[in-house]
Amino acid sequence: MPTLAGQVAIISGAAGDIGAAVARELSRRGADVALGDVLEAPQVDALGAEITALGRRWRYDRVDVTDAAAVAAWVQACERGLGTPTLIVPNAAVVTVRPLLELTPREWSRDLRINLDGAFHLAQAAAKRLVELGKPGRIVMVGSWAAERAHRRMTAYCASKGGLRMLTRCLALELAEHGILVNEVAPGYVNAGLSGKLMKDDPAAQARAAARVPIGRLMSADDVARQVAHLCEPGTDHLTGATLLMDGGLSLRGATDG
Numbered sequence: 001m002p003t004l005a006g007q008v009a010i011i012s013g014a015a016g017d018i019g020a021a022v023a024r025e026l027s028r029r030g031a032d033v034a035l036g037d038v039l040e041a042p043q044v045d046a047l048g049a050e051i052t053a054l055g056r057r058w059r060y061d062r063v064d065v066t067d068a069a070a071v072a073a074w075v076q077a078c079e080r081g082l083g084t085p086t087l088i089v090p091n092a093a094v095v096t097v098r099p100l101l102e103l104t105p106r107e108w109s110r111d112l113r114i115n116l117d118g119a120f121h122l123a124q125a126a127a128k129r130l131v132e133l134g135k136p137g138r139i140v141m142v143g144s145w146a147a148e149r150a151h152r153r154m155t156a157y158c159a160s161k162g163g164l165r166m167l168t169r170c171l172a173l174e175l176a177e178h179g180i181l182v183n184e185v186a187p188g189y190v191n192a193g194l195s196g197k198l199m200k201d202d203p204a205a206q207a208r209a210a211a212r213v214p215i216g217r218l219m220s221a222d223d224v225a226r227q228v229a230h231l232c233e234p235g236t237d238h239l240t241g242a243t244l245l246m247d248g249g250l251s252l253r254g255a256t257d258g
């Protein structure tokens, strides 16, 4: 029996590389999946076909996570279509790369609104429903090692992921009595998605990034997805408010490491 059979997952930013990998991994482990993203539906057709082939049900909703009412409506639609979401993965994010002194208020707000407000909207809407029904659940935030170390030209992103870390812990504290566990996976350099796009036309940048990682390699979206799924598994039912930092040792580097 697959370990997540009978569960319904809801994943924001699901048309992106890591969101799609999470959807595949949770489906493989038996969950039905509600996919949400700002992109047009055809962007997830191939992913949907893979999930169907795994014998799982899925739906796609176009939803902007910055809109709290739209996110609440998405959670309701997911419940009507697939069942109450019990595995919640706030994953949608953007990154603005701009020197601090040139960062506009609009760019600052965009990163904060999508990465932090968006995660709050989804986590809160889904948790409210679980509490109403007296059902347990798991929330797994997709954070970043950017919450560990200051990064040049990524101020808004780093601040959003730092905020996400504390949001994870506050949610974990208040939701524990309701049987809802809240944790965070914090990847380092992933050779896909946001940093994949930044490096995609530049093999030298990829090689430089890999060389900075103490274990000597970049991780894949599937590596991240496996850890998200791990935090949804029955075996991790004493873990809450935790950050699973999976950065290959990046954040261990000191100033003298170059």
Ligand SMILES: NC(=O)c1ccc[n+]([C@@H]2O[C@H](COP(=O)([O-])OP(=O)(O)OC[C@H]3O[C@@H](n4cnc5c(N)ncnc54)[C@H](O)[C@@H]3O)[C@@H](O)[C@H]2O)c1
Pocket (backbone or CB within 6 Å): 012, 013, 014, 015, 016, 017, 018, 019, 036, 037, 038, 039, 063, 064, 065, 066, 090, 091, 092, 093, 094, 114, 118, 142, 143, 144, 145, 186, 187, 188, 189, 190, 191, 192, 193, 194, 195, 196
């Ligand atoms: N790729 C990396 O190196 C890396 C490293 C650490 C953490 N992360 C985190 O992984 C998560 C997934 O990112 P990814 O790398 O797969 O990037 P991605 O760009 O492939 O996916 C992000 C998705 O979020 C969607 N999105 C953007 N704004 C949205 C909105 N307002 N509402 C709903 N959806 C929206 C995008 O359309 C996109 O499909 C993010 O939280 C990111 O911070 C990525």
